[in-house]
Structure formats: structure tokens, C-alpha cells
Amino acid sequence: MQQISNVQKTFEKRMIYRSETCPIHAVQFVEFEGEAQCPKCFTEHENKALELKMNNQVEQSNSLYLERKSLLSDRTLLSSTLENYTVTSNTEADLNKQIVLECVNHLKSGQVFNIILQGKAGAGKSHLAFAILRALNSMKIKGAGDKEPVQKSCAFISFELMLRKVRESYKKPEQILNEFYFLRLIEQVDFLVIDDLGAESGAIDTEKTATDFVHKFLYALSTSRQHKVTIYTTNLTSTLLTTLYDKKLISRFFKKPKFIVFKDTKDYRIGDIPF
Numbered sequence: 456m457q458q459i460s461n462v463q464k465t466f467e468k469r470m471i472y473r474s475e476t477c478p479i480h481a482v483q484f485v486e487f488e489g490e491a492q493c494p495k496c497f498t499e500h501e502n503k504a505l506e507l508k509m510n511n512q513v514e515q516s517n518s519l520y521l522e523r524k525s526l527l528s529d530r531t532l533l534s535s536t537l538e539n540y541t542v543t544s545n546t547e548a549d550l551n552k553q554i555v556l557e558c559v560n561h562l563k564s565g566q567v568f569n570i571i572l573q574g575k576a577g578a579g580k581s582h583l584a585f586a587i588l589r590a591l592n593s594m595k596i597k598g599a600g601d602k603e604p605v606q607k608s609c610a611f612i613s614f615e616l617m618l619r620k621v622r623e624s625y626k627k628p629e630q631i632l633n634e635f636y637f638l639r640l641i642e643q644v645d646f647l648v649i650d651d652l653g654a655e656s657g658a659i660d661t662e663k664t665a666t667d668f669v670h671k672f673l674y675a676l677s678t679s680r681q682h683k684v685t686i687y688t689t690n691l692t693s694t695l696l697t698t699l700y701d702k703k704l705i706s707r708f709f710k711k712p713k714f715i716v717f718k719d720t721k722d723y724r725i726g727d728i729p730f
Contacts, residue, residue, distance in 0.1 A: 520608040521592045524640060526620070526632075528613040528651075535585040548579065548720045555583050558713055559590050562646070562684060565598050569710060570686040574717025580688040583715075584648045585611050587686060591646050598645070599682075607645035612637070615654040618669065634672075642679035646686070649676070652708075653691040656699055665699050673700065677707040 471486040477493035484491040522533070537556065542548040558570055570587070572580040588609040595604035617637055624633035641647060655669060665673075687708060689696065697705055 518592060518606050520610055520644065521588055524608075524644070525611040526613055526616055527611060528616045529581070532581055532585045532611070535582040536589050537583075537586045540579055540582055540586060546720070547717060551715050551717065551720075552583070554713070554715050555587060558715075559587055562587075562591060563594060563596055565596060565601075567599070567682065567684055567711070569684065569708065569712045570715065571709065571712050572686070572688040572715045572717075573692070574690070574720065575722070576690055577722030578717035578720040580715075580717065581650050584650060584686050584688050588646055588648060608643070609646040610640060610644045611648040611650060612641070613650045614652050618655050618672065621672070622668075638672075638675055638679070641676050644683075646684050647680065648686045648688070650688050652687050652689040653696065653699055665701075670701060670704065673704055677704065681707075681710075 473484040473486060473491045475484045475491060476482060477484065477496060480493055480495040482493060482495060485494050486492075487494075487497065525533075527533070537552070537559070540548075540552055542552055561568070570584075572584055574580060588611055591607060592609045596607050597604040598607070620630075620632040621634045621637060624630040656665065685708075691699065693705075696708075
């Protein structure tokens with residue numbers, strides 16, 4: 456500490472003070488790099504520049520979250536946008552796309568609510584869920600506590616694949632994608648998609664109940680997401696979900712929800728099979 460103090464005193468002795476004073480801070484100007492400047496104004500300017508640089512780095516990091524942190528079972532989802540979710544006018548899919556667009560506008564304004572996309576396989580639920588994140592990832596949003604709009608982080612997680620990775624990590628302690636990694640990611644990310652909830656149980660008409668492991672994980676997930684936006688996709692009906700999961704858990708999922716249900720939409724993945 457004494458050495459630092461001595462260096463500071465030596466530096467101050469070498470400083471050239473000017474007769475002018477700063478009208479803002481009422482301190483003498485100091486000559487720096489041949490120019491008279493207020494030392495406090497200079498410090499404030501440098502601090503703001505550093506803060507701006509750090510904010511830009513955070514925003515750049517957040518914008519890359521979607522590609523870097525997402526865990527997808529189908530990599531083609533990376534190209535999913537609201538624009539390329541093609542629908543026929545006046546159909547269920549068209550109506551649901553309009554609801555999704557409304558949801559994006561509400562989320563863009565800083566509202567916080569969950570979205571449940573439910574329906575049979577192939578209707579485009581995962582496509583729309585990823586497209587929502589893609590849209591939110593392309594803009595700055597002013598959330599609660601934000602002084603101004605900022606870049607938010609987004610992540611898309613295949614629920615079944617995540618559970619598989621966590622189980623694998625119990626046998627491979629060195630594995631990065633472990634329980635701590637996912638729970639931390641789920642807690643930190645601003646906008647999260649949990650894709651294909653219930654797929655870990657197997658058949659869609661199952662009467663099984665989720666294991667303690669799955670319940671424990673989902674309770675941790677829902678607790679950490681209470682004040683954040685979470686989008687769920689599932690093929691299961693509410694009856695099957697309440698059979699599979701604890702009712703208290705279901706009530707957490709459905710807190711402040713916007714339901715988007717597919718009943719009649721065709722399976723886009725298989726197209727027109729001629730047999």
C-alpha cells in the first residue's frame with residue numbers, strides 16, 4: 456500500500472495544473488496529452504466508455520446465446536422463423552400463427568407470461584417456439600428493472616435430450632453438460648423454450664407417472680422461472696399431463712399462460728404420403 460501511495464504522490468508532483476477550473480466540478484484543469492482537461496470529467500468519460508464497452512460485450516454475448524446454448528434434437532430448427540412458417544389462410548395454423556405474432560408483440564413490450572403450445576406431432580409447435588425466440592433475439596427489450604431496452608438472452612432446450620444428458624453426467628463426472636450446467640442456464644436465460652414436455656415418458660397415451668428425478672428437475676426449473684418467460688411445447692393433453700406430473704407442478708406451468716392449441720393442423724413433417 457505504501458508503494459502505491461508513493462507512486463501516486465510522484466505522479467501528482469509531475470502533473471501540470473492550469474489556472475482554469477471546471478465549471479461542473481469546480482476543480483483545476485490538468486494538462487493531459489497536451490490538452491487541459493478536468494480530471495473528474497475525464498474519469499467520468501472513461502468510466503462511461505468502459506461501461507458502454509462492457510454492455511456491448513454482454514449484449515453481443517446474449518445475442519449469441521440462442522445458437523450457442525440451445526440443445527436441439529433436430530438441428531433444422533435453427534432455420535425456423537415466423538416468416539417461413541407457411542400456412543393456408545383461414546386455417547387453424549393461420550389463426551395460431553397470428554396468436555404467436557400477438558404474443559411476440561406483448562413480450563417485446565416487456566410483459567411476462569408463459570406460452571403453452573399443445574397439439575399432435577408435426578403441427579409446427581417446435582418451429583413456432585424457436586421462431587418466437589428468433590424474433591425476440593433480433594431486438595432489444597425493456598424489461599422490469601431495465602432503464603432502457605437491452606439485448607435479452609434466449610435458449611431452446613429439448614426436454615428429453617436434456618434429461619438424457621443429465622443422466623449421462625452421473626456416470627461421467629467430467630461431462631460439462633451436467634445437472635448444474637442446465638439448472639444454471641435455465642435460471643439465467645431471459646426467454647426459454649422447453650420443447651416436447653412429456654416426451655421422456657414414451658408413448659403419448661401412457662398412464663405412467665414421471666419419476667422422482669424428473670419431478671425434482673421440473674420443480675427446480677419452475678421455481679427458477681417464476682418471474683421469467685417460459686414457452687412449453689407438448690403433444691400431451693391436460694388430462695395426460697396431470698396424470699404424468701404432480702398437479703402442483705402443472706399449476707406452475709400454467710401460471711399466466713397463453714394457450715396455443717393445434718387440433719386439426721396436418722403433420723407438416725410427413726407431407727402427403729401416397730399410401
